[in-house]
Amino acid sequence: MSEYALEVRALKKTFGSKVAVGGVSLTVEKGILFSLLGVNGAGKTTMIRMLNGLSKPTEGQAFVMGHSVAQELSQIKQLSNISPQETAVAPNLSVWENLEFMADIYGMNREKSRKRVQEVLDQFALHEVEQQRAGTLSGGWQRRLSIAMALITNPEILYLDEPTLGLDVLARKELWRTIEDLKGKITIVLTTHYMEEAERLSDQVAVMVAGEIKACGTVHELYTITGKKTLEDAFVAIAEGEVSI
């Protein structure tokens, strides 16, 4: 077994002449929360898509929990899950049915899946809407369900692509607590445009600019590198190329 949750070597993705991810190499240790920061179009979603088999790398290699994305995708799929950037729920199924559906698809038996549904309903405070059709929920509630659907399968590695987008302040704080509870137990890859979120949750941060990782380290390491005192200032400095690393 690999000691890393993620091992990415010179991973590259181009769309025609457009380079979305340009030869990224990085390693992520197991059990940490790794934040991928970057301006719009920096290549965060493309990175995550490649690691989930949703997009084929043009070049390079990636290993998830020691399994090669190119050769062992089926093993990877079983032990990872993703909350996509766009909310992804089945609109005509109830909240309960959506959750149960996900658990079943990942091969949980009936008893276990029921139990997990209850746990996740608790965790995301979805009980009051459990019988409601997902399509009739408000945007923020759909978002919560969408995240819950990623978590219900007990993934060893969880990708959260802008999870707090569209959540109200309370729901966001609540999600932060849920994520903090998961820290150390599973590996989480997070993308976000909220610097305070990254600051609070991340063990490790990488800043992507135009498909490349410009800086990678703990939040404090980024302060030291850039000589700034907040992640937002550090991010801006790196993204605008003020500091060269």
Next chain:
Amino acid sequence: MRSIIFCKRTIKELLRDPLSYIFCLGFPIVMLIIMSVVNNSIPAEAHMDIFQIQNLAPGIAVFGLTFVMLFACLQVSKDRTTAFLTRLYASPMRPVDFIAGYTLPLLIIAVLQAVINFVTSFVIGLISGYTFQLFHVLLCLVALLPTALLFIAFGLFAGSLLNDKAAPGICSLLITAACILGGIWMDVDSIGGILKTVCQVLPFYHGVQAARMAMQGEYSQLGKPFFIILIYALVIYTFAVLAFQKKMRSDLK
């Protein structure tokens, strides 16, 4: 196992859409009743027998199946445009799970629809003095299966290749073609000529013929159209499966 789980969700999606009831169930029954009324006012000397209930019921059954195609196509194209499918692509679902998960529920809906259509026809038959034979009705259900598969295949095809705006348009084109060239609303045999040749080249006419022959217990004439439509259905379904897989692979580029 995953295909069964995906089947269950497709069935729920389909049955919870009110349009399913209007188009898949309501519309064929309304047509059945209207055409029976029309038939009543056609004088016997006209020798128009396609609207007689024993011919009308199988014809309408095929007509109903064209709407199953529309639903197949809408379901697939709708799923493809939402991020929900992204999530499933990232899950352990294999292409065969998707295909089975779309096909089986639609086949079930197709059979349900035909059964309801035949029950209604039975009642109309009672009024107009025609008694359906149960064995013939069952045979007709079997004879309809290849046509159901054919239309589901068309639906999968259109749903995989087109977006949810273009797909319904193409489907209504196919619905119209199937109705006219399948001989549901007109007697192709007595018109003959080029039209009949065109009809015989396309699958729809054979599907309608198979259903009608089965309903009338014309065993000696049932075999040929049944096998023709069966072969059409299998070939086109194979293409539809390939198209879906190809589309899935290109979505994952």
